[in-house]
Amino acid sequence: MLLRLACRRLGCPHTTWRHVFTPARTLVTPPRPVVLPPRFFRAGLAAGGVLTASLVLGNVWGTLHADAPAREAEKASERPQKSLSSLVRSYVVYSICSVPTLVDWAPTILATLTAIPGVKQVTEAIVRVTFFNQFVGGDTAEDCIPLLEQLRVEGKGSLFAYSVEVDEAEAAGGSKEHAAAAKENVRQTIQETLHCIDVAATFEDAHASDAVTMRGRKTWVAIKLTAMVPRAETLHHFSQYLITTRPSSSPAILFPGQPHPSDLEVLSSREVPKAPLTQEDITDLAQLRDDLRAICKKAQERGVRIIMDAEYTWYQPAVDAFLLSLQREFNALPRRSWFGKSSTAVTVQPVIYQTYQAYLRRTPEYLKQSIAAARAGGYALGAKLVRGAYHPHELAAHASSASASAPPGTSVEGFGDASGLSISPDPEPPVWLTKADTDACYNACAAVLLDDVSKDVRREVSSVGVLFGTHNWKSVDDILERMEKLGLAKRIGGVDGPLYVPDEVAERIALGQLYGMTDALSDSIVERTRSSSPFLLKYIPYGALSEVMPYLSRRAIENKSVLGNGAAIDERKRAAELIWKKLFG
Numbered sequence: 001m002l003l004r005l006a007c008r009r010l011g012c013p014h015t016t017w018r019h020v021f022t023p024a025r026t027l028v029t030p031p032r033p034v035v036l037p038p039r040f041f042r043a044g045l046a047a048g049g050v051l052t053a054s055l056v057l058g059n060v061w062g063t064l065h066a067d068a069p070a071r072e073a074e075k076a077s078e079r080p081q082k083s084l085s086s087l088v089r090s091y092v093v094y095s096i097c098s099v100p101t102l103v104d105w106a107p108t109i110l111a112t113l114t115a116i117p118g119v120k121q122v123t124e125a126i127v128r129v130t131f132f133n134q135f136v137g138g139d140t141a142e143d144c145i146p147l148l149e150q151l152r153v154e155g156k157g158s159l160f161a162y163s164v165e166v167d168e169a170e171a172a173g174g175s176k177e178h179a180a181a182a183k184e185n186v187r188q189t190i191q192e193t194l195h196c197i198d199v200a201a202t203f204e205d206a207h208a209s210d211a212v213t214m215r216g217r218k219t220w221v222a223i224k225l226t227a228m229v230p231r232a233e234t235l236h237h238f239s240q241y242l243i244t245t246r247p248s249s250s251p252a253i254l255f256p257g258q259p260h261p262s263d264l265e266v267l268s269s270r271e272v273p274k275a276p277l278t279q280e281d282i283t284d285l286a287q288l289r290d291d292l293r294a295i296c297k298k299a300q301e302r303g304v305r306i307i308m309d310a311e312y313t314w315y316q317p318a319v320d321a322f323l324l325s326l327q328r329e330f331n332a333l334p335r336r337s338w339f340g341k342s343s344t345a346v347t348v349q350p351v352i353y354q355t356y357q358a359y360l361r362r363t364p365e366y367l368k369q370s371i372a373a374a375r376a377g378g379y380a381l382g383a384k385l386v387r388g389a390y391h392p393h394e395l396a397a398h399a400s401s402a403s404a405s406a407p408p409g410t411s412v413e414g415f416g417d418a419s420g421l422s423i424s425p426d427p428e429p430p431v432w433l434t435k436a437d438t439d440a441c442y443n444a445c446a447a448v449l450l451d452d453v454s455k456d457v458r459r460e461v462s463s464v465g466v467l468f469g470t471h472n473w474k475s476v477d478d479i480l481e482r483m484e485k486l487g488l489a490k491r492i493g494g495v496d497g498p499l500y501v502p503d504e505v506a507e508r509i510a511l512g513q514l515y516g517m518t519d520a521l522s523d524s525i526v527e528r529t530r531s532s533s534p535f536l537l538k539y540i541p542y543g544a545l546s547e548v549m550p551y552l553s554r555r556a557i558e559n560k561s562v563l564g565n566g567a568a569i570d571e572r573k574r575a576a577e578l579i580w581k582k583l584f585g
């Protein structure tokens, strides 16, 4: 009752427990219910309630008053006002995110509390009104439509994603007992992704200005390969197979290497697959290829761009292989006929984007060769540039495989045992060891991509499309500055005026941040630019609460790197200032 009241007070739109898809996903190991005697149950309930409530409320209200006046002097925004409930929620969430130890322990605390009947419901209800509503768009694609509308009013587009994530322990250990349910879950993920494309397209049909060329459409769909196979170890096996069999490029690219057009040939071969690939893997990978083609076909027909997320390096060779094949097919550029007209209809291009992680040492050379391969192959390159989300996991996995003296079970909080995951043949880890190296790599790759766009803008159809995914102010400043320098954006209304981004550039470049994170940066990008369609996209995951729990845990840990160095405190102060203004004018 209290909970329901609290939900109502906070304006929570999700007071029912809807599970539209399957009740349990086997990609994510369901926590085993712990049966406790009533005495333990009551104690657990009390402890869980107190712990979660203190996580949420502790240290929050005491600092609200102190934080509020600090930023009052800043310029008032002309954007639609945020509701008091969403500001309070942001304040609570960022207060928690500014305590690193709490964040480290978040996945363990969540897993423990949700394994205790009774406490589970309380925990989930609290997670829903805090982290879920902060970082997730809703339980279903339709639930997200009001949010898409609100973002569009604020001048923002969306990168929409049905978010389910793989459990690494299961990937490494290979649980077979849930095989049938896992297959069923994958079928539902594919159906949901197709549905998500329809929802995105229908939303754009109502908003995009040019129905003939389908340009200016800024509701895109993100997908993740590990959610589309019944066993993530299939991608692990395929990656191992690829790095030992595919031809290398010149100059050679560091692990996880580069894809080759022949990578998927093994799926049609009649030969017995080479270990560690099994016949079951081949069957699942062939199904994955068909599913991905169906998704891309629908996206192409409905004018929705598909952005494939990058994952751990032990899956990345497989991810790259599918991406190359899809880009060659669906990003194929129209050939010019003898009469100067394009031989295929103009639609959004590129349809498929792949993700480049700047924390990987391979990325500068890989990006360079990807651009050259796309030009030579006559297809558009779709590139999302991010820093990379799995840095501690990559280091842990490498350490546990590279060193025989490393203690078994090298682990990262919320990740579990990392041994047996890395497939890198190199003595060095695949990621840079310092943040400064990753930053330098990100900025250098951003410059390469912008230079490429600058060469491309006069073409009728884009042969390159870039999404810069970052919460880093400096990187965003550098990108905007370089766009101006290259003539991709023009300053209007004097030196302090906004940058005008013409249609042919807005068709090729976008910036993105995760929903619920660094809104100040997103708002600043919108204020600093002008374009006829959104230049800024928010990445909006959706899914039933139990399904997106792993996403939320990961977000909490990622927040530690994004919101370190005082950034979480800044976010908290920003929320406090807005709450103060709302309450006291």
Ligand SMILES: Cc1cc2nc3c(=O)[nH]c(=O)nc-3n(C[C@H](O)[C@H](O)[C@H](O)COP(=O)(O)OP(=O)(O)OC[C@H]3O[C@@H](n4cnc5c(N)ncnc54)[C@H](O)[C@@H]3O)c2cc1C
Pocket (backbone or CB within 6 Å): 159, 308, 309, 310, 311, 355, 357, 359, 386, 387, 388, 389, 390, 391, 431, 432, 433, 434, 435, 436, 437, 438, 468, 469, 470, 471, 472, 512, 513, 514, 539, 558, 561, 562, 563
């Ligand atoms: C729209 C969008 C889409 C995304 N999609 C993906 C995706 O598909 N795959 C994916 O992996 N991530 C993805 N991310 C997350 C992204 O990779 C980063 O984890 C996150 O954005 C933080 O980086 P930053 O540039 O925003 O901020 P910053 O705070 O400037 O950078 C933090 C990042 O720096 C790097 N770093 C931190 N410490 C070190 C160190 N000691 N040595 C080397 N590098 C270090 C890490 O990559 C860390 O995440 C996405 C992010 C956005 C905004």
